[in-house]
Amino acid sequence: MGIVNSSMLTQLFPPKPAFTEKSIPDLQGKVYIVTGSNTGVGKELARLLYSRNGRVYIAARSEAKALSAIEDIERSAPRSKGALRFLRLDLADLATIKATVEEFTGRESRLHVLFNNAGVMYAGADRTAQGHEMHLGVNVLGTFLLTKLLTPTLAATARAEQEEEEEEEGEEERGTAGAAVRVVWVASQAAEMFAARSVGMPMDDPDCSATERAPLDRYGLSKVGNWAHAAEYAKRVGRREGIVSVALNPGNLASELYREQRGLFRLLARMITYPCVNGAYTELFAGLSPEVTMGRTGGLDWVIPFGRIQPIRKDLMDAIKSEAEGGTDGNAKFWDWTEEQVRPDLLYQHFTLPQRKFQTPETVMSHMNVTRFGSSAFRRARATSRSTQGSRRRLGGNFRRSAASGTRTIADAARCKTPDAVQRANPADEVQIGGARLAITASQTRIPPSLRSLSDSPLQFKSEPTPTITRASLTTLTFVHSYECPPIQPLLKAENLDRGHAQTARTMKRKRISFATQLACLALVALTLYFSRRQLAQLPRPSLLSGNSNETPAGSNNGALSQGSLEAYVKAIMEPGDKELPRMECPQLSISRYNHLKPSVPIRDPEIPYFFALDLRDCLNILPRLIGSVVEVIRFLGPERCALSIVEGHSPDGTGEVLQALKTELDILPTTYYFQSTDIDPTHGDRIAKLATLRNMALQPMLLHPKSFSADTTVVFINDVAICPEDILELLHQRRHLDADMTCAFDWTYVGRDPTFYDVWVARGMNGDSFFEVPADGSWDSAWNLFWNDPEAQSRYSSHRPFQAFSCWNGAAAFTAAPIVEKKVAFRGPREGECGQGEPQLFCKDLWFNGYGRIAVVPAVSLGYSDATGKQIKDAKGYTSQWVGQDGQVDDTIEWQHEPPERIKCMPAWENQHWQLWNETLR
Ligand SMILES: NC(=O)c1ccc[n+]([C@@H]2O[C@H](COP(=O)([O-])OP(=O)(O)OC[C@H]3O[C@@H](n4cnc5c(N)ncnc54)[C@H](OP(=O)(O)O)[C@@H]3O)[C@@H](O)[C@H]2O)c1
Numbered sequence: 001m002g003i004v005n006s007s008m009l010t011q012l013f014p015p016k017p018a019f020t021e022k023s024i025p026d027l028q029g030k031v032y033i034v035t036g037s038n039t040g041v042g043k044e045l046a047r048l049l050y051s052r053n054g055r056v057y058i059a060a061r062s063e064a065k066a067l068s069a070i071e072d073i074e075r076s077a078p079r080s081k082g083a084l085r086f087l088r089l090d091l092a093d094l095a096t097i098k099a100t101v102e103e104f105t106g107r108e109s110r111l112h113v114l115f116n117n118a119g120v121m122y123a124g125a126d127r128t129a130q131g132h133e134m135h136l137g138v139n140v141l142g143t144f145l146l147t148k149l150l151t152p153t154l155a156a157t158a159r160a161e162q163e164e165e166e167e168e169e170g171e172e173e174r175g176t177a178g179a180a181v182r183v184v185w186v187a188s189q190a191a192e193m194f195a196a197r198s199v200g201m202p203m204d205d206p207d208c209s210a211t212e213r214a215p216l217d218r219y220g221l222s223k224v225g226n227w228a229h230a231a232e233y234a235k236r237v238g239r240r241e242g243i244v245s246v247a248l249n250p251g252n253l254a255s256e257l258y259r260e261q262r263g264l265f266r267l268l269a270r271m272i273t274y275p276c277v278n279g280a281y282t283e284l285f286a287g288l289s290p291e292v293t294m295g296r297t298g299g300l301d302w303v304i305p306f307g308r309i310q311p312i313r314k315d316l317m318d319a320i321k322s323e324a325e326g327g328t329d330g331n332a333k334f335w336d337w338t339e340e341q342v343r344p345d346l347l348y349q350h351f352t353l354p355q356r357k358f359q360t361p362e363t364v365m366s367h368m369n370v371t372r373f374g375s376s377a378f379r380r381a382r383a384t385s386r387s388t389q390g391s392r393r394r395l396g397g398n399f400r401r402s403a404a405s406g407t408r409t410i411a412d413a414a415r416c417k418t419p420d421a422v423q424r425a426n427p428a429d430e431v432q433i434g435g436a437r438l439a440i441t442a443s444q445t446r447i448p449p450s451l452r453s454l455s456d457s458p459l460q461f462k463s464e465p466t467p468t469i470t471r472a473s474l475t476t477l478t479f480v481h482s483y484e485c486p487p488i489q490p491l492l493k494a495e496n497l498d499r500g501h502a503q504t505a506r507t508m509k510r511k512r513i514s515f516a517t518q519l520a521c522l523a524l525v526a527l528t529l530y531f532s533r534r535q536l537a538q539l540p541r542p543s544l545l546s547g548n549s550n551e552t553p554a555g556s557n558n559g560a561l562s563q564g565s566l567e568a569y570v571k572a573i574m575e576p577g578d579k580e581l582p583r584m585e586c587p588q589l590s591i592s593r594y595n596h597l598k599p600s601v602p603i604r605d606p607e608i609p610y611f612f613a614l615d616l617r618d619c620l621n622i623l624p625r626l627i628g629s630v631v632e633v634i635r636f637l638g639p640e641r642c643a644l645s646i647v648e649g650h651s652p653d654g655t656g657e658v659l660q661a662l663k664t665e666l667d668i669l670p671t672t673y674y675f676q677s678t679d680i681d682p683t684h685g686d687r688i689a690k691l692a693t694l695r696n697m698a699l700q701p702m703l704l705h706p707k708s709f710s711a712d713t714t715v716v717f718i719n720d721v722a723i724c725p726e727d728i729l730e731l732l733h734q735r736r737h738l739d740a741d742m743t744c745a746f747d748w749t750y751v752g753r754d755p756t757f758y759d760v761w762v763a764r765g766m767n768g769d770s771f772f773e774v775p776a777d778g779s780w781d782s783a784w785n786l787f788w789n790d791p792e793a794q795s796r797y798s799s800h801r802p803f804q805a806f807s808c809w810n811g812a813a814a815f816t817a818a819p820i821v822e823k824k825v826a827f828r829g830p831r832e833g834e835c836g837q838g839e840p841q842l843f844c845k846d847l848w849f850n851g852y853g854r855i856a857v858v859p860a861v862s863l864g865y866s867d868a869t870g871k872q873i874k875d876a877k878g879y880t881s882q883w884v885g886q887d888g889q890v891d892d893t894i895e896w897q898h899e900p901p902e903r904i905k906c907m908p909a910w911e912n913q914h915w916q917l918w919n920e921t922l923r
Contacts, residue, residue, distance in 0.1 A: 007304065007310055008189070008192075010304070011189050011249055011251070011304050011305055012189070012252065012272060014251060014278075014304070014305035014306050014308070015306070016306065017278060017281035017282070017285075017306035017307050018307060019281060019284060019285040019288075019289050019307040020048075020281055020284070021048045021051055021052055021284070023289070024052055024284070024288050025052075026052060026053050027049060027052045027053050027054035027082065028053040028054075028081055028082070029055075030054050030055065030112045030113075031054075031055045031057070031108050031110050031111050031112050031157075032046075032049050032054050032055065032056045032057065032111075032112060032113050032114075032115065032287075033056075033057040033059050033087065033104065033111060033113075033114050033115065033150070034046045034049070034056060034057070034058065034059065034115040034117055035059040035060075035089060035091070035114075035115065035116055035117050035118035035143070035146070036059070036060065036117045036118025036119060037056070037058045037059065037060065037066075037069065037115075037117065038058060038060040038062060038065040038066045038068070038069040039065065039069065039255070039256055040253070040255030040256055040257065040276050040279075041117060041186075041250055041253055041255055041276045041279035041280050041283065042115070042117040042118065042280075043058075043069050043072075043073070043276070044276045044277040044279070044280035044600060045115060045117065045279075045280040045283045045284060046058055046069070046073055046084065047073045047076060047077065047277075047280070047600055048277075048280055048281075048284055048600065049082070049284075050073055050074075050077055050080050050082045050083075050084055051076070051077040051080055051082075051600075052080075052082070053080055053081045053082040054082045055082055055083045055085070055108075056082065056083070056084050056085070057085050057086075057087040057104065057108075058070055058084055058085065058086050058087065059087040059088075059089040059100070059118070060086065060087075060088075060089060060118075061088070061089060061090040061091075061092075063086055063088065066086040067086060068592060070084040070085075070086065072592070072595055072596045073596075075596045075736070075737065076596040076600065076736075078736075078737075078739065085107070087100060087103060087104055088100060088103065089118070089146070090142075091118055091137070091138040091139075091141075091142025091143060091146070092128040092129060092134070092137055092138050092142060093128065093129035093130070093142075094128070094129070094130050094137075094141060094142060094145055094341075094342055095129065095130070097142060097145045097146050097149060098149060098344075100146065101146065101149040101150055104150070104153075105153055108153070109153070109156070109157075110153070110156070110157040110160065111150060111153045111154050111157055111181075112157060112161075112180060112181055112182075113181070113182045113183075113184060113287040113288070114146075114147060114150055114154065114182070114183045114184070115184045115186070115283055115287055116143045116146070116147060116183065116184060116185045116186055116226070117184075117186045117283060118138070118139075118142075118143070119138065119139045119186065119222075119257070120134060120135060120138045120139060120219075120257075121135075121215070121216075121219045121257050121258060122134045122135060122138075122215060122218075122219070124215075128141075128142075130341075132207055132341065133207050133208040133209075133218055134218075135215075135218040135219050135221070135222035136206060136207055136208070136218070136221070136222050136225065138222075139219075139222035139223065139225065139226060140222050140225035140226060140229070140338070141338060141341050141342055143185070143226065143229070144229055144338050144342060145342040147183055147229075147233065148342065151237060151241070151243070154181050154183065154241070154243050155181075155237075155241035155242070155243060157180075157181045158180070158181040158241055158242035158243050159242065161180045161181060162242060165180075179244045179290070179292065179293050179294055181242065181243050181244070182243065182244040182245070182246060182286070182287055182292070183230070183233060183238070183243060183244070183245045183246075184246055184247075184248065184283055184286045184287045185226045185227070185229060185230035185233075185245070185246070185247045185248070186226065186247075186248060186250055186283065187223045187224075187226035187227045187230070187247045187248060187249060187302070188219075188220075188223040188226075188249050188250070189249045189252075190219065190220035190223040190224075191220075191223040191224050191226065191227040191247070191249065192249075192312065192313045192316075193220060194217070194220030194221055194223065194224050195224045195227070195313065195316055195319070196224075196330075197315050198315045198316070198318035198319060198327075198328050198330065199318070199319055199328050199330035200224055200227070200228045200316055200319035200330040200331055200334065201221065201224050201225055201228050201319075201330065201331070201333075201334040202221070203330075203333055203334065203337065206221070206225075206334070206337065207341075225334065225338075226247060227247045227302065227312070227316075228319065228330070228331040228334045228335070229331075229334075229335065229338070230245050230246060230247035230302070231245075231247070231300075231319075231320050231331050232320075232331040232332060232334070232335040233245040234246075234294075235320070235331075236335070238294070239294065242294075244292060244293070244294050246286045246292055246302065246303060247302045247303070248282055248283065248286045248302055248303035248304070249282070249302070249303070249304050249305060250278075250279035250280075250282040250283060250305060251274055251278055251279050251282055251304075251305030251306055252272050252273045252274065252305075253273050253274055253275070253276045253278065253279040254273040254274065254275055254276060255273075255276050255279070274305075274306075275638065277600045278305065278306045279305070279306070280600075281306045281307050282303060282304070282305050282306045282307050284307070285303055285306075285307030285308075286303040286307075289307065291309060292309065296309055300312060300317065300320065318330065319331050560652060560653060560654035560657060561620075561654035561657050561658070565654070566654070566657055566658060566661055567661075568580050568581055569581065569620070569623055569624065569654075569658040569661075570658060570661050570662060570665060572623075572624035572628060573623060573624055573627045573628045573631055573658070573662060573665075574628075574631060574662075574665050576628060576631075576632050578624070581624045582624075582867065583624040583625040583628065583722075583867055584625050584722045584724075584867040584868075584870045584871045584874075585871070586625075586629065586724035586725060586726065586879075587724065587726060587879050587881050589632075589636065589725055589726055589729070590726065590881060590885050591636075593729075593733065593884070593885040594636065594726075594729040594732075594733055596733075596736070597637060597729060597732050597733060597736065598636070598637055598638055598641075599637065599638060599641045606707050606708055607707075607708060607709070607710055607712070607713070608641060608642065608643045608672060608708045608709055608713065609637075609641055609642075609712060609713055609714060610634075610637055610641060610642040610643070610713070610714055610716065610732075611642075611643050611645065611699075611701075611702055611709060611713050611714070611715045611716070611817065612630050612633075612634070612642065612643065612644045612645065612715075612716045612717075612718070613645045613646075613695070613698035613699055613715055613716070613717045613718075614626075614627075614630075614644075614645070614646045614647070614698065614717070614718050614719075614720075615646075615647045615648075615691075615694040615695060615697075615698055615719075616646060616647070616648050616651070616655055616659070616720055617648060617649055617650050617651050617655065617720075618650060618651040618652065618653050618655055619651070619653075619655055619720040620651070620653040620654050620655045620658065621653075621866070621867065622720055622721075622722060622865075622866060622867060623655065623658055623659075625722045625723070625724075625867055625870070626718070626720065626721065626722065626723055627659075627662070629723050629724055629725045629727070629728060630644065630718070630728065631666075631669075632725040633725050633728045633729060634669065634671050635669070636725065636729070639669035639670055639671040640670055640671070642671050642672075643671065643672040643673070643674065643701065643708070643709075644666065644671055644672070644673050644674070645673075645674040645675075645676075645698045645699070645700075645701050645702075646659050646673075646674070646675050646676070646698070647676045647677075647678060647694055647697045647698045648675070648676070648677050648678070649677055649678040649679060649680055649681070649694075650679075650681055656677050659675055660675060660677075662675075663675060672701075672708070674700075674701040676697060676698075678694070678697065680693060680694055682694065686829060688829040688830065688836060688838060688839050689828075689829035691827075691838075691839050692826075692827035692828050692829050692839040692842075693827075695717070695827040695839060696826050696827050698717070699715065699820060699826070699827075702715070702817060702820060702821060703820070703821065706821070709817060709821060710817070710821060711816070711817060711818035711821055711822050712817075712818075713816075713817035713821070714732060714735065714814055714815070714816060714817065715814065715815050715816075715817050715820070716728060716731065716732065716812070716813075716814045717812070717813050717814075717815070718811070718812040719747070719809075719811045719812060719865075720865065721745075721747060721811040721812060721863040721864065721865055721870065722863065722864050722865070722866060722867045722869070722870025722871070723745075723811075723812060723863055723870075724874075724879070724880065726879070726880045726881050727745060727812065727861045727863065727880050728812070728814075730858060730860060730861050730880045730884060731743045731744075731745060731812060731813070731814040731858060731861060732814050734802055734856065734858050734891075735814045735815070735816075735856075737891050737893075738802060738854070738856055738893060738894050739854065740854045740855065740856045740894070741815060741816050741818075741819075741847060741852035741853065741854045741855060742808075742813055742814065742815035742816070742844070742847065742852070742854070742855045742856070743802070743813065743814050743815075743855075743856050743857075743858050744763075744805070744808035744809055744810040744811075744812070744813045744855070744856070744857050744858065745810045745811050745812045745813070745857075745858060745861035745862070745863050746810050746811075746857065746858070746859050746861060746862050746863065746877075747759050747810045747811030747812075747862075747863045747864070747865070748862060748863065748864055748869075748873045748877065749864070749865065749869070750780075750783075751864070751869050751872040751873055751876065754783070754784040755872075755873055755876055755877065756780060756783040756784075757771055757772060757783060757786060758810070758811070758865075759808070759809055759810045759811065760772060760774060760780075760783075761837065761838050761841075761907070762807060762808065762809045762810075762837065762838045762840045762841045763805060763807060763808045763809070763810060763841075763857070764805065764806040764807045764808075764841065764844075764901075764904050764905065765787065765790045765793050765805055765806065765901075766790070766792075766793070766803075766804050766805060766806060766897060766900075766901055767789065767790050767793075767901055768806060768901035768902070768903050768904040768905055768915065768918070769789060769790065769905050770905055770907065771786055771787060772784075772785055772786050772787075772788065773785070773788055773789075774907065774910055774913075775910070776910055776911045776913065777910065777911075778910035778911070793805075796859075796892075797857075797859045800859050800860045800878075800883040800884075801859070801892045802856045802857060802858045802859070802860075802892060802894060803856065803857060803859075803894065804854070804855065804856055804894055804896060804897060805855050805856065805857050806844065806845075806848070806855070806900055806901055806904060806918070807840065807841040807844030807845065807855065807904075808840075808844065808855060808857050809838075809840035809841075809844075810857065810863070811863040811865075812861070812863060813840070815847075815852075816852065818852070819846070819847055819850050819852050823850045825843070825846045825847065825850055827839045827840075827842070827843050828842055828843075828846075829842070830842060831921045832921070833920065833921055834916075834920050834921040835904070835906035835908060835916050835920065836908045837906060837907065837908065845904075845918065845919070845922070846922075848900045848918065848919075849919060849922045853896075853897075853898065853899075853900055854894075854896050856894060860878075860880050860882075860883035860884050861880050862874055862877040862878065862879075862880075900918045900919075901918060902917065902918060903915040903916060903917055903918060904916055904917075904918045
């Protein structure tokens with residue numbers, strides 16, 4: 001069987017998702033469970049459903065992780081009318097799943113879609129609580145049992161939905177409409193790769209009890225199991241109950257799934273993975289798209305990245321069909337086997353001894369192989385033996401055949417009987433096994449605590465058909481000295497078993513090699529692209545600056561910087577850890593605080609949510625910190641979701657050269673980079689008008705590319721300040737958290753004992769006054785006395801809480817692009833009769849005039865205008881992370897005033913201060 005099929009490439013490199021949250025209706029009143037949604041793809045899916053007002057159960061094993069995810073999702077969709085609820089779920093312990101379902105059904109009577117998303121790719125050898133191989137146990141058995149127990153709720157929901165639909169639309173035949181209730185089984189491309197030809201799940205030792213398989217094989221097989229269950233569920237349950245059952249491959253995604261894999265594997269995976277939200281779109285499509293109907297699923301078709309329906313590998317049709325229909329009944333056999341593993345009487349008994357397919361004692365002897373399976377067998381046996389009364393037990397362990405001998409161990413004994421008999425057994429009972437009578441009698445032999453002693457407990461054969469296994473009490477498992485394995489029907493003869501295992505091993509090896517080859521090829525392509533990036537970057541391509549006569553910077557190629565220096569600056573900017581050039585040190589980013597800012601839109605969505613704008617001149621020294629931080633933030637938010645626009649001019653120090661040279665690197669990131677150089681010199685002539693022109697030039701690409709930027713875009717405009725990544729992200733965070741139209745930092749100068757607030761020229765409080773009083777003689781002696789006449793602002797400022805202002809800029813600001821793209825607001829100089837107060841203040845005034853008056857200052861963000869002063873300021877005023885995001889700290893809100901102050905203080909010159917109507921010249 002070849003593991004490559006024709007759709008492999010399109011699954012690896014899928015087109016962009018077409019079915020997104022914008023494609024779905026309001027989900028108010030709909031209930032969803034997403035398993036494993038505290039992280040990765042599941043979390044992104046929960047975010048999508050919640051953003052459309054769905055009620056989403058975050059089913060996870062860790063409450064702390066789930067609550068943190070809930071907080072994060074809630075923050076990203078503050079206007080949602082949906083709900084997010086934690087549901088405790090541990091798929092690695094089958095006996096706990098009933099409680100999970102009871103918890104859910106105690107709170108909800110309906111369930112619209114069960115997204116079976118949780119999964120592990122596990123490198124270790126630990127087994128689940130019931131002793132199953134971890135992938136099989138979590139990805140398949142736990143998932144199966146959860147689905148099974150939730151099926152009555154799903155079926156009731158399907159009936160209710162159908163009835164409601166029929167009431168609304170009149171008589172309609174059951175099952176023809178709706179498809180509203182679904183079970184989505186998240187498999188993987190590995191399902192097609194690892195499925196046995198025509199059979200699907202290979203049934204020789206699915207639990208890897210006697211077969212050693214590499215972790216990747218075990219993961220792959222578990223995903224085959226997901227597909228098989230989806231198909232069989234559709235057949236057995238779905239059609240009858242009106243529940244659509246669909247399997248999918250979510251795509252290759254940059255989630256935590258690969259966390260346990262080796263470095264090289266993770267590296268390779270990184271090269272071919274997409275942001276998790278894309279996988280969430282695949283699941284969203286499977287769960288909600290009207291294209292997914294009862295007729296189009298059931299295993300024949302499945303869903304591939306990032307939301308398309310495609311037929312499954314052709315030969316797997318045989319696994320779906322029964323033998324009577326000419327198929328192999330592969331899925332049905334696996335389903336039956338699964339049912340056996342999750343039988344409640346096995347799960348909730350104190351002793352559960354699984355049915356094993358094993359040879360008769362006459363043909364093969366076996367014993368525990370402690371040496372070969374080492375610690376895993378030990379752990380498993382220990383987990384088995386440490387149970388006390390009321391806990392679950394299971395005997396088992398890996399074993400291998402040995403030369404015939406007259407002894408058997410207790411573990412072998414366990415394999416020689418049917419669970420039917422054993423689970424009913426009580427101490428001193430006698431049970432019937434096959435043709436033999438099994439006497440459960442008291443014995444003196446306690447199960448020893450360690451596997452070695454466990455394996456050392458010999459059980460002798462007896463010729464008479466009365467084998468005896470003893471349980472003396474529920475806390476102590478004991479065996480008598482002898483028994484005879486009953487004549488159970490061997491599934492395979494010894495030689496067939498040998499051959500079967502050998503064949504499986506060969507097939508698995510082939511699949512592994514093939515899988516590894518494909519990964520290696522992909523890696524090779526990726527590495528080639530990576531190492532030739534510089535050459536690639538030189539290739540002609542549609543230029544972001546095409547047609548712009550100012551493309552070549554005035555300062556470029558003027559020899560200001562040697563090639564070595566140029567490269568050093570570029571390297572310092574691109575590599576946050578670079579130490580060659582000096583820069584202000586910044587704290588480590590708090591990822592959890594800012595994760596919600598990462599856009600949840602697909603990679604190829606043309607819209608760019610973040611637009612960074614800078615006007616720079618002659619500020620080479622600050623570039624490593626300033627642009628380095630911007631690049632770090634861009635990397636964090638997703639390079640393809642950000643654009644950077646820099647306007648530079650009059651920089652004899654080589655600033656322009658460095659910024660020009662950055663283009664290659666930013667293209668590779670890949671971030672949209674607009675770079676312009678200009679001769680406009682604001683130090684001569686009408687300063688405010690020129691500064692306004694420069695700012696508008698930086699914003700111009702937004703207006704030139706309306707497909708990429710919209711009212712939803714956030715602009716981050718930064719002066720030539722020493723800024724840390726956390727400063728930028730805090731401004732973005734507060735803009736979202738406060739629902740602000742604009743947030744500004746605090747900029748400072750004159751660092752002494754009392755640093756001085758710098759932007760007094762522009763900033764005005766909600767009382768219309770400047771932040772500190774400047775008398776007519778121009779003295780800044782009162783600069784320490786901030787908000788001297790505004791107690792509310794003063795109190796919030798001193799406790800580092802954001803507060804509303806009429807206008808601000810203060811070195812850096814984050815604001816909505818809506819007024820720029822929709823209302824044609826732009827930076828401008830003062831009109832006739834208008835206070836000439838600086839283009840940012842006029843910009844804020846125009847924001848108010850257009851209804852964007854939620855402008856806030858964020859005092860936790862302190863900025864200086866060089867690396868040295870930046871550090872001094874931060875030492876004096878504190879780094880942003882010192883004031884925000886502490887454990888237990890709740891972010892503040894602002895009670896927005898919707899009316900601006902009636903009058904604003906105008907200070908065109910210190911000696912000419914007067915008050916002017918806030919909307920002077922705009923009325
Ligand atoms: N990422 C890919 O490239 C890729 C490709 C194909 C298929 N898939 C499938 O996509 C699904 C989502 O995976 P992902 O990529 O988002 O990986 P992930 O980031 O590792 O997320 C897996 C989720 O499953 C949960 N989980 C693990 N063991 C569990 C257990 N015993 N009980 C309950 N929950 C458990 C994890 O919880 P913890 O955080 O507590 O561990 C986590 O929430 C998986 O089924 C995976 O097999 C992923």
